[in-house]
Amino acid sequence: MIRAENISKSFAGREVLKNISATFEPGKTNLIIGKSGSGKTVFLKCIVGLLEIDEGKIWYGDTLFSKLDFTGKKEIRKEMGMLFQGSALFDSMTVEENVRFPLDMFTRMSEEEKLERVNFCLQRVNIVNSNSLFPAELSGGMRKRVAIARAIALKPRYLFCDEPNSGLDPKTSIVIDELIKEITVELNMTTIVNTHDMNSVMENGEKIIFIEEGEKCWEGCKTEILKSDCKILNDFVFANSLAKQLKASSLEE
């Protein structure tokens, strides 16, 4: 379980996160939604400690993560996997080397065991026969999937995904959503996903946090989101006409 308490963060005097609190439970896909520029990425980077928070506390289980030093954080980080908004694969390494990197760095597995684990993870994300390609030779969706494979190589307890399906076609995007959901349950991970894709919200949203202008405006699950009367949330969720019709019909029921 991950708990964020009263997180605030500013850049050069501009407040990007304002007093956000949230709890993320294991075995669930926790979603953070919000408009572009609302502070989702910053929030996620604060949770994993890539950005220093100005105020507040971050707990991983019973450990106060935000107060740990580099060595202390390192222990918890070995149990984290993260998919960055731009994939962040290592350009100078092949697909196989990318996925193998965390294994090389933190395990004492033999070469065969590593290769087996790499191939297992790659298969899991439907990447086959591409082991020796470089990231520049992959499509955007393939890069995202390789990045997921790298993130799950060490069987993390915490998985963070920053916009796993932005820039993907609807079908691939569903495949990725399903995948994240499955491995979350399979490994009983605490998964946090940033997204502004309403499809994945309706698909995966067991727990949804809505951020607007750096403030948490709403919290709930996917069935509640259709019935919510929070004005800003409705403007965000029902931005297109199809969704508006959906809302109307769900209220009639």
Added chain:
Amino acid sequence: MFRFISGFGSYWLLLAKVFARPEKHSIYYRQTMKELVSLGLRSIGITTIISFFMGAVITLQTAYNTENPIYPTYLIGLGCRDAIILEFSSTIVALILAGKVGSSIASEIGTMRVTEQIDALELMGVNSASYLILPKVIATLVFNPFLTLISIVVGIVGGWIAGTAAGVITTQDFIYGIQYAFIPYYITYSLIKTLFFAFIITTVSAFQGYYVEGGSLEVGRASTKAVVYSSVTILLFNVILTQLLLS
């Protein structure tokens, strides 16, 4: 001024991070081997070409500026040797490498910063500064002295070829000249300078790349700054080291 001091402070903090205890030696060893090839072996070509022409032009310059019968011609060989060993093979080669190696280090690390690859390393619990920079520092410290030795040899050969081809000195005189009053300590001096310069090139350039913020435009700027700052630092240390080592 404030920015300069705070930049200087972060440079030392980065160095402290770079020289923290490596987490896994086998990986650092592998990375160092890679860097030996990309920063070391791939610099042999340019070092050779530059040294050859430098040696040639120094010989001709010395010859045309000492066209006086009271100077024996073997002094041309001697002048060529000392100029190459004392200044050209260490300092000029270091300046050229600051351009080649420095900009490539800054842009490589800077690109990794703006595409979040450094964040990805940090998130895994890897000390990114040490993982990315230490192998480069070690590789250049190990390899650049060889580049300097190659440069000395090639420079003198260049001087000999140019000198004899232009007819300003005979082979016998040249060889006599390069052996005359030879002080072996000059080579040591040159190699010590090279070690300092190698350290400056890699750490200053890596520092510029590591703290890039923004996008590809800033990466370009960082790599320009890497070349400028490491060159200026090299020139400054050249004066300091010369005073310390030769006085």
